[in-house]
Amino acid sequence: MRILITGHTGFKGAWMSTLLARRGHQVSGIALDPLEGSLFEKAGVSALVENDVRLDIRDADALQRAVVEIGPDLVIHMAAQPLVRQSYLQPRETFETNVMGTLNVLEAISATPQVKGSVIVTTDKVYRNVGRAEGYREDDALGGDDPYSSSKAMADILTHSWRTSFPSSPVTTARAGNVIGGGDVSKDRLLVDLIKGFSTGEPVAIRYPDAVRPWQHVLDCIAGYLSLAAAMLEGRAEGNWNFGPDPESFQTVREIADASATRWGRGASWIDDGAGEHLHEAHLLTLDSSRAGSELAWHNHIGFPSSLDWTVDWYQAVADGEDPVQVTNRQIDAFVEIASESSWMRTF
Numbered sequence: 203m204r205i206l207i208t209g210h211t212g213f214k215g216a217w218m219s220t221l222l223a224r225r226g227h228q229v230s231g232i233a234l235d236p237l238e239g240s241l242f243e244k245a246g247v248s249a250l251v252e253n254d255v256r257l258d259i260r261d262a263d264a265l266q267r268a269v270v271e272i273g274p275d276l277v278i279h280m281a282a283q284p285l286v287r288q289s290y291l292q293p294r295e296t297f298e299t300n301v302m303g304t305l306n307v308l309e310a311i312s313a314t315p316q317v318k319g320s321v322i323v324t325t326d327k328v329y330r331n332v333g334r335a336e337g338y339r340e341d342d343a344l345g346g347d348d349p350y351s352s353s354k355a356m357a358d359i360l361t362h363s364w365r366t367s368f369p370s371s372p373v374t375t376a377r378a379g380n381v382i383g384g385g386d387v388s389k390d391r392l393l394v395d396l397i398k399g400f401s402t403g404e405p406v407a408i409r410y411p412d413a414v415r416p417w418q419h420v421l422d423c424i425a426g427y428l429s430l431a432a433a434m435l436e437g438r439a440e441g442n443w444n445f446g447p448d449p450e451s452f453q454t455v456r457e458i459a460d461a462s463a464t465r466w467g468r469g470a471s472w473i474d475d476g477a478g479e480h481l482h483e484a485h486l487l488t489l490d491s492s493r494a495g496s497e498l499a500w501h502n503h504i505g506f507p508s509s510l511d512w513t514v515d516w517y518q519a520v521a522d523g524e525d526p527v528q529v530t531n532r533q534i535d536a537f538v539e540i541a542s543e544s545s546w547m548r549t550f
């Protein structure tokens with residue numbers, strides 16, 4: 203299958219491109235240049251993709267030309283400015299990329315007759331956070347206080363409007379929460395900060411140690427997007443879908459920091475950075491993924507705490523000199539093995 207991934211140079215994009223290319227698909231990508239030291243570079247993803255297009259999705263004309271030329275059967279739209287703290291510093295860029303960029307992707311999909319399905323990736327942060335302990339469901343109200351969350355909620359509403367207004371356009375949205383996994387280099391992500399600190403032997407300063415967050419391995423999340431895509435291509439999925447982690451993976455930042463320090467060993471430690479001034483961040487947001495479970499037969503395979511083990515093991519293997527291509531491929535092959543009964547594997 204010809205599959206276009208926007209954001210293929212990013213963290214999720216690199217894992218998904220590698221997984222799909224290893225499964226024999228013709229993968230193309232559209233994104234900005236990768237960050238220095240990214241998984242995209244380390245895992246040699248450029249060599250795996252058929253078209254490695256670098257352009258800004260805010261450029262509607264260039265984007266449409268590229269999508270039409272690639273002519274994909276399926277589009278997974280993940281390109282975004284995905285960081286909450288960055289969104290306070292660059293609100294305009296965040297809204298332009300996440301909202302108008304998504305509009306440009308939707309228009310390009312509509313202009314490309316080969317596209318039979320698409321998944322627009324948003325986030326768990328699209329929901330209006332009313333501090334509820336039980337999971338948010340797909341038909342709960344959307345909201346978002348910070349620029350990132352609200353821009354993603356806007357992208358979600360935009361996609362709903364597109365689907366409703368232009369019913370021939372095959373678009374769905376997928377909402378997932380914080381993911382973890384080897385090779386992330388983004389700023390302000392807990393595991394990334396922890397591992398960087400552990401590698402230097404310095405104690406790592408951690409914000410909000412008592413905040414509860416859902417933790418999910420990136421491959422479980424990607425399998426959710428692919429379950430949705432597979433069902434959509436079979437004509438049995440539309441609308442909005444949650445792909446959250448299992449309830450036991452709702453852990454405090456403190457628990458994650460302790461567990462990953464133990465897994466890393468070698469004297470790894472962290473400290474509470476509670477004295478600093480912090481920007482507003484939502485404290486608890488969990489997803490109810492029962493729709494994906496009952497209608498797509500999707501569930502997490504790696505789950506918790508193995509997600510943390512897989513992540514720490516990836517970084518430690520690479521830190522100890524193993525080739526990141528081999529480490530990444532080994533984890534993908536292990537995942538494919540444990541997910542072999544999943545219905546999405548028939549398509550992908």
Ligand SMILES: NC(=O)c1ccc[n+]([C@@H]2O[C@H](COP(=O)([O-])OP(=O)(O)OC[C@H]3O[C@@H](n4cnc5c(N)ncnc54)[C@H](O)[C@@H]3O)[C@@H](O)[C@H]2O)c1
Pocket residue numbers: 208209210211212213214215232233234235236257258259260279280281282283284299303323324325326378379380381382388
């Ligand atoms: N990582 C998480 O924990 C998480 C959680 C929920 C949702 N998401 C969503 O998943 C998607 C992927 O996230 P990620 O963690 O891989 O992010 P990432 O920052 O690693 O990757 C972002 C990708 O988007 C591309 N991009 C950014 N601005 C662009 C622009 N203007 N034009 C073209 N490409 C652009 C980047 O080049 C990169 O390829 C995003 O839509 C994000 O909002 C991520």
